[in-house]
Amino acid sequence: MEPEAKWNGSTEQVEFSRMSPRSQGFTKLPGQKTCEKSVLLFTFVLLISVVLWGTLLFLFLTRFKKIAQDVEKLQESCVYHNDSGIVTIIRRLQVDQWDLKNDVPQLSKAVNKLQEDQTTLKSKASQISQQVDRLQEDGTTFRSQVLNEKNTATQALEKLQEEIEKLWTEFQRANGSVCKNCPKDWQLFQKKCYFFGNEPKTWPQAKFACINLQGRLVSIKNKEEQAFLTQKANKKGSWIGLRDLDMEGEFIWMDGSPLNYSNWSPGEPNNQGQGEDCVAMRANNGRWNDAFCRGQQEGWICEKLATC
Structure with missing residues (x-):
């Protein structure tokens, strides 16, 4: 058995030795060495990466622990140092806040009630204001009516007195009395007395x-009376008793008689400026001119019946 084994071995050795160099080189390829180097390089890089990640993890944990410790110290410091000050104030504010939260419903009800009361008061104020306005309007209307009635009554009384005086004068003349008496500073012409005022006045x-002199602004009825008044009147202009205050263009004398005689200046009356409602005699020629009632004339002429 042994010689056969040796012979087989030698045979294999001979066969192995007879193999070509090409076959021997195939068992030792250069790629095998490159793969071994790549494995070693990868292993080395992996180790380095593990070391780096481990280092970073260690540093992170260390830093986190440090931050946690600092936060804990800061909390303890706040509690120990501010317990008698800020913490007490905070607790008190929290209590006040809780009380305010409890009071909010009541305050809300009170505010709603105030708003309702305000709305009611506004409504009542509006009603009262309307009533006051109506009362003021009624009062204004009433005062206007009273003044108009008073003026009407006054004018009626004046006319009645004048008619009584005329009737009395005519009665006395019929009995042979001479009616030529005029008060002091009044001038007689025909059956009337005239007063020539020389103070600047408006028509009213x-x-x-x-x-006040128990007369009235003169009413001129004819040329003779006009000539007398022109001669005696103030040479700068005088108010007479003619006006169209009631209706524009309808001139009426103070005694209520219509305008049957006139002595207008050329172009008059012109109602210049839409407000010339009173009449004055111009200076020198005695011509009439409509003028502003609130303007002033240097003179004015009153008349009344002469007494017997």
Whole structure:
């Protein structure tokens, strides 16, 4: 058995030795060495990566622990140092906040009630304001009516007194009495007495001045009377008793008689400026001119019946 084995071995050795160099080189390829180097390089890089990640993880854990410790110290510091100050104030504010939360429903109800009351008061105020406005309007209307009635009554009384005086004068003349008496500073012409005022006045002022003298602004009825008045009147202009206050263009004398005689200046009356409602005699020639009632004239003429 042994010689056969040796012979077989030698045979294999001979066969192995007879193999070509090409066959022997195939068992030792250069690629095998490259793969071994790549495996070693990969292993080395992997080890380095593990070391780096481990280092980073260690640093992160260390830093996290440090931050946790700092936060804990900060919390302890806040509690220990502010317990008697800020913490107490915070607790008190929390209590106040809780109380306010409890009071909110009541406050809300109170606010709603105030809003309702305000709305009611506004409504009542509006009603009262409307009532006051109506009362003021009624009062204004009433005062206007009273003034109009008073003026009407006054004018009626004046006319009645004048008619009584005329009748009395005519009665006395019929009995042979001479009716030529005029008060002091009044001038007689025909059956009337005339007063020539020389103080600057507006037409309403002149009207009341004549009333205070128990007369009225003159009513001119004919040329003879006009000539007398022109001669005696103030040479700068005088108010007479003619006006169209009630209706524009309808001139009426103070005694209520219509305009049957006139002595207008050329182009008059022109109602210049839409407000010339009273009449004055111009200076020197005595011609009439419609003028503003609130303007002033240097003179004014009153008249009344002469007494017997």
